[in-house]
Amino acid sequence: MAMHQPQPDLPPPVAERGALKWLRENLFSTWYNSVLTIVVGYWLLSTLIPLIDWAFISAVFSGDGPEACAPGAACWVFVQQRLGFFIYGFYPDELWWRPNLVFALFALAVVPQFLPIAAAIRKWLAIFGLTGLPVAAYFLIAGGHFGLESVDTSRWGGLMLTLILAYVGIIAALPIGTLLALGRRSEMPIIRGICVVFIEFWRAVPLITILFMASVMLPLFLPEGVTFDKLLRALVGITLFQSAYMAEVVRGGLQAIPKGQYEAAEALGLGYWRRMRLIILPQALKIVIPGIANTIISLFKDTTLVLIIGLFDLLGAVKSTLSDPAWDNVMAEGYLFVAFCFWVFCFGMSRYSHRLEKNLDTGHRS
Amino acid sequence: MSQTNDPAVVAPDQPVESQASSQEIIQVNDLNKWFGEFHVLKSLNLSVKRGERIVICGPSGSGKSTFIRCINHLEAHQRGQIEVDGVELNEDLKNIEAIRREVGMVFQHFNLFPHLSVLENCLLAPIWVRKTPRKEAIDTAMHYLERVRIPEQADKYPGQLSGGQQQRVAIARALCMQPKIMLFDEPTSALDPEMIKEVLDVMIELAGSGMTMLCVTHEMGFAKTVADRVIFMDGGEIVEEAPPSTFFSNPTQPRTQAFLKQILDH
Numbered sequence A: 001m002a003m004h005q006p007q008p009d010l011p012p013p014v015a016e017r018g019a020l021k022w023l024r025e026n027l028f029s030t031w032y033n034s035v036l037t038i039v040v041g042y043w044l045l046s047t048l049i050p051l052i053d054w055a056f057i058s059a060v061f062s063g064d065g066p067e068a069c070a071p072g073a074a075c076w077v078f079v080q081q082r083l084g085f086f087i088y089g090f091y092p093d094e095l096w097w098r099p100n101l102v103f104a105l106f107a108l109a110v111v112p113q114f115l116p117i118a119a120a121i122r123k124w125l126a127i128f129g130l131t132g133l134p135v136a137a138y139f140l141i142a143g144g145h146f147g148l149e150s151v152d153t154s155r156w157g158g159l160m161l162t163l164i165l166a167y168v169g170i171i172a173a174l175p176i177g178t179l180l181a182l183g184r185r186s187e188m189p190i191i192r193g194i195c196v197v198f199i200e201f202w203r204a205v206p207l208i209t210i211l212f213m214a215s216v217m218l219p220l221f222l223p224e225g226v227t228f229d230k231l232l233r234a235l236v237g238i239t240l241f242q243s244a245y246m247a248e249v250v251r252g253g254l255q256a257i258p259k260g261q262y263e264a265a266e267a268l269g270l271g272y273w274r275r276m277r278l279i280i281l282p283q284a285l286k287i288v289i290p291g292i293a294n295t296i297i298s299l300f301k302d303t304t305l306v307l308i309i310g311l312f313d314l315l316g317a318v319k320s321t322l323s324d325p326a327w328d329n330v331m332a333e334g335y336l337f338v339a340f341c342f343w344v345f346c347f348g349m350s351r352y353s354h355r356l357e358k359n360l361d362t363g364h365r366s
Numbered sequence B: 001m002s003q004t005n006d007p008a009v010v011a012p013d014q015p016v017e018s019q020a021s022s023q024e025i026i027q028v029n030d031l032n033k034w035f036g037e038f039h040v041l042k043s044l045n046l047s048v049k050r051g052e053r054i055v056i057c058g059p060s061g062s063g064k065s066t067f068i069r070c071i072n073h074l075e076a077h078q079r080g081q082i083e084v085d086g087v088e089l090n091e092d093l094k095n096i097e098a099i100r101r102e103v104g105m106v107f108q109h110f111n112l113f114p115h116l117s118v119l120e121n122c123l124l125a126p127i128w129v130r131k132t133p134r135k136e137a138i139d140t141a142m143h144y145l146e147r148v149r150i151p152e153q154a155d156k157y158p159g160q161l162s163g164g165q166q167q168r169v170a171i172a173r174a175l176c177m178q179p180k181i182m183l184f185d186e187p188t189s190a191l192d193p194e195m196i197k198e199v200l201d202v203m204i205e206l207a208g209s210g211m212t213m214l215c216v217t218h219e220m221g222f223a224k225t226v227a228d229r230v231i232f233m234d235g236g237e238i239v240e241e242a243p244p245s246t247f248f249s250n251p252t253q254p255r256t257q258a259f260l261k262q263i264l265d266h
C-alpha cells in the first residue's frame, strides 16, 4: 500500500538541547527534586551494579557442565547446555534442521518488516508469512510427506512449540474473530445470535478451563478408539478462545467507522462482502491495531498455560529441567532466559504494530 | 462536454433494455415511508424525464434526504413503487444492485474513503462493480478528475484535500460509474462559502452535459440557472412543484411563500 511520511519536526534550538540542560531541568530543578534524584540514584546503583555483576561480569557463559559455574554468579552454562531442549523439546537432534529451516523462513518473513525495504516486497513477504509459511512449517516439522520422516507431536516442544501455538493462534484467530465481529453486527438475527453466543461463551471461560476440557473431558465424549492429537486440541481451544477476544476488538473498530462510509460504498453498488473487504475492514482494522497487538501479545504469553495439559512449551521445557539434580540452583537463570525470550518476541510485536500504524496512516479521516 | 465524448463508454449488462428508451427515467408512485411510528414520506408522486434537472428544497426535517435516499435504496420504503430506468425497486438485491449501478450519489459530507488515494477512490467501483479493466478505469477516472478540475490531486489522500476539493472528488467518483442519474444531497452545505462556487460550477457543467440530476440544495442561484423543475417539500409531502421561473416569482402555496421569504431574506 502506498504511504506518505509526514515531515519530521525541526530540532530545537541549540540552547534547548544537551544532557546538562536536561539534567538541570528534569532531575535537579528544586532542592527536593535533587534529594529525590540522589536517593533514587543511590538505590538504583546499589541494586543494579550487583545485578549486572551477577548476570554479566562474573557470570559463566560457557563450560561443559555444572562444575564450570561459580557461586554468586549467574550460570548461563545451564542455558547453553540445555539450549537444544529449550528450543526443540524432544524433537530428534538429527532432524533439527527441519525446524531450523522453518525458523529461517520465519525470519525471512519477519525481519524485513523492520528494514527500510520497498513496501511491495515487505507486503509479499508478510503475505508469505501468513499463508505459505504455516503450510511449509507443517510439512517440515510434522513430516510424513515428501520422504520426510514423521515426528509425533508429543515430541515437539520448547520455543518451537511456543511459536507454533502462538502463530497458529494468531493467524486463525484474526480471520475468525473478524468474521465473528461482522456476524455480531449482521442484520440477520440467526447469524447475530450465533455469534453473540459464541463470543460470550468463550470469552467468559478461563483459558485454563478450556485447555483442561479439551485435554481431559473431550476424550470422554469421543467414541472408543477415536483419538485426537493433544496439540491439535490445545490449538483449537486457544484459537476459539482468542477469536472471541479478537472479535470484540474488531467490533470496536467497525463501530468507529462513520455511517457515511457504509452508505457511500452501498451507493456505488458494492455488495456486502466487497463493502466490508475493500472499505470497512481496512479502516476498522487499522483503527484497532493497538487492540489487536494487545490481544496477540497476551495470546503469546497465554500459550504457557499448555504446561498444565502436559505440553512442553518453552516455559515447560525450562521448568522441567530445573528439577534436574545435576544442576543446583539455576532457577533464576532458567526463568530469566524464559522471560528474555518472551520479551524479545512481545517487544518485536509491539514495535511492529507501531510501525504498521504509522505506515498505514493516510492523514485525517474525512 | 457531452456524455458521448467520454473515453470509456461502457456497455453494461442493462437489466431491462426495452424500457430504457421510455421518456421517464424515474417513476415514483404513492411513496410512503415510516421511521417507526413517524410518517416521514407521505404519498409522494414524481416522474423524472431523461436529462431532467430537479432541485428539491424545503425546511429541515421535511424528508428531502430520506426521499432521494429512497431512490437508490439507502432507505427502504414501506408502501408505493419506485421505478428507476425500468427496474422496480424492491427488496430484491439484484434489482437494488442494478439500480445502484445506474445512480450516482453525492453526500453532504463527501464520504470519500480516507484509506484510498483520490484515484483509488475513483477506480474502486468501476473495477469491482462494472468489472472495467484497470487501465481503462484509470483513463476514465483521470478524465472525470480533469472534468472536476483536480487531476493533479489524483495521488493524494482525501485527508490532504480541502472540503471543496473533496466534494469534487466525490462527484468524480460517482461519475466514474457512468451513471444515468445523479443524486445530490446538500452537496455544498458542509463547505466554507469560498468553496461552494467551485463545486457548483462543476455541477452546472454536469447539468449542461445532459445528466439527469436530482439535487437537494438551498442554493437558489443554482436552482434558477439549471433546474427544469423545483420541488418544495414540507412535512413529508411535496407541497409545490414548478419551473424555477414561476417557483421563485409566483409560488402558489403559503408554505412555499413563507419558506422562500425566509431563505431569500437571510
Ligand SMILES: Nc1ncnc2c1ncn2[C@@H]1O[C@H](COP(=O)(O)OP(=O)(O)OP(=O)(O)O)[C@@H](O)[C@H]1O
Binding pocket: B035, B038, B040, B058, B059, B060, B061, B062, B063, B064, B065, B066, B067
Ligand atoms: N434513521 C432515522 N430514524 C428515525 N428518524 C429519522 C431517521 N432519519 C431521519 N429521520 C427523521 O426523518 C425526518 C426527515 O429527515 P430528513 O433527513 O429526510 O430531512 P431533511 O429534509 O433532509 O432535513 P435536512 O435539511 O436537515 O437535511 C426528520 O424529522 C428526521 O428526524
Ligand SMILES: [Mg+2]
Binding pocket: B064, B065, B066, B185, B186
Ligand atoms: Mg438532509
